[in-house]
Amino acid sequence: MLETTELVKRFKGTYAVQGVSLYLDKGESVGLLGPNGAGKSTTISMISSLIKPTSGDVLLYGNSVVKNPAAIRKVLGVVPQEIALYEELTAYENLKFFGRIYKLKGKELELRIQEVLDMVGLRERQKELVRTYSGGMKRRINIAAALLHEPEIVIMDEPTVGIDPQSRNHILDTVRLLNREKGTTVLYTSHYMEEVEQLCSRMYIMDHGKVIASGSKQELKRILTGEDILHLQLDGPGAGMAGELRMLDAVLQVEETENGLKLIVAKQSRILSQVVQIAERHQVEILRVHVHTPSLEDVFLHLTGRTLRD
């Protein structure tokens, strides 16, 4: 139902987004992953008609959103990355205002306000000033405000950054409820691979303004099937030997971990003896070796050379 074609956005010479094509089918829940500055928010702003693409288009049921923003605004709910609320108003007053700008009024508005408050679990505290809320509660109202007009499509831009586990679980439940029970189409942006793995059937991975991989969890993991992951637990810093390890043909990625190194290596590469030699040369002892099959985080690391939350 929603599709972008080669979206490009240039800000004064630098490209924030360079050729992003993605689509959402009705009722789908799709993840959008990427490290800081990947261009996720910019892409979302273009989809939701807040900024005009430098080139490319956004199509809603085949109609250009760039030419006719009104069409998408009616069916779209956007949860912005920032907490876009009036701190000096209560949650209830905020929702009342945001409901009214969506032309809701009277009984219907009241009903919707209480409904979304229920969804985010803040009905009891609706009369308190947003300023006095915890970060997690603000995030939840931030979401509630986007749901008042019962949008067909909801786009969430990192709705769980920097909050307590309880609020986070609540938000994840809300998204599930929206998607599975109300049939809302969801585009979910996050730094957290686990969240996307749980919530979304499909995902796009962005970096440097481009989609570098997309597909279902299984499809993405298949990217790494030719590879193993090697965890080395060391008795000292691994930084010294990392450089030398990278020189090996079979080693695709090296990343420092808390107590050692993580290597992505080609399957059956038999490099263990070489690794041991290098360690000896650097006078580092390998305490333990662990080989495992890749997770999506590993896929990401593999694709971008960085972790999601670098």
Add this chain to the structure above:
Amino acid sequence: MFVWKDLLLFWRDRKGLVLLLLMPFLMILILGFAMKGLMEGSPEALRMKAALVVEDDEASGIERFRTELRRRSLPEAAESALAASAEQASPYTLLKRMMENEEVGKFVEFVPMDAETAHTALESGEVKAVLTVPPEFTYKALVGMLLGEDGGAALRLTAGESPVHVDVLQGMLNGFVRSLNFRTALGEYGRPDAEPALAAGGVESMTDAKPMNSFLYFTLAMSVMFVLFVAGTTAAKAFAELRGRVFDRVLLADRHPLRFLGGKAGAAFCVAWLQLTLLFVLSHLAFGLFPGRPFSFWLGLSAINAVLSIGVGGFAALLTALNFRFRSSTASSMFSSIAVTVMALAGGSFTPASLLPDWVMQIGVWTPNGLAISLYTLWIQGFAAVDMAPSLLKLAAFAVLTLTAGIYLFPARRRVA
């Protein structure tokens, strides 16, 4: 709904409310007391002696006017009405009444003298000024006043140095002469070929020609200054909405940005009007500014408040538009810090406009606060609407101009990126 939300935000912003209401009230209190002596003339400091030289003969003046009336062969009724007015409102009697007025008595003591003694007294500094009622004063004043013909009342003031004293006296006399000439209007109905010829100087009722009390002055001055801050504050709040991305939600709801802008202007209008009205009522209660004024007087005040508030709304819209256009709150903060001060200075919020250099006054009469002060003054002194029209029109033009500029400059539809 935009206005509702903005008003709620104003209400919650206690610090801002203090700035908008308490601060000006405190300033009125402090400055009012501080300047009380100066402005009301601690009678000692400002009191002066003036010589009064009467070269006119009242009785013969009235008689001559009567003869003139007969010569004109007016309708019977008109003639006798005019003759009666001449008796009742004999200009010289009015002048005497003014000189004996208690308020006036605080400033000047008039000592009747002949021309020669007066001259020597002035030279020796015994009197500070000589007020001469010239020959034919009564007759000419009556002709001007009741027949609406040229000439009119004229008094002569000869003064020594000591400008402050003389300024006060001069101002008083000007007011008097103007009010005499105004009475033309009363004569109009008696004239068959009535033509609306108001003598220059406008309309002023004599009973109100007393000097302005310092609390009243500062109530006007501070109110019109602090009301300007509403515009700056509104625009700053609007910018916070842009930066905090709340404005995005407005766009996402497919609301036209101009409705948002309109909300700002509307909210600024409401807050400004409430602020002005509250300040007036508060000051009135505290200092008894307008004793015994009828309800219609208050209605008029609040109407001027409304016009000024529309101007403030216009400013709010313009500043909001500038903040949005340049994606920074420079415009509104510059306005609140620099522009308000400049306008307050030029508009006479710190010192009465009459004490300012001419060129500053020239600017001052174009500032919304300056315009408002003159409107309030006119209204308080009982001038008629016609005389207030120019200032009213200027103020309205101001509002229209700022609003139009705001609408024109406000980035439409999309977030500027």
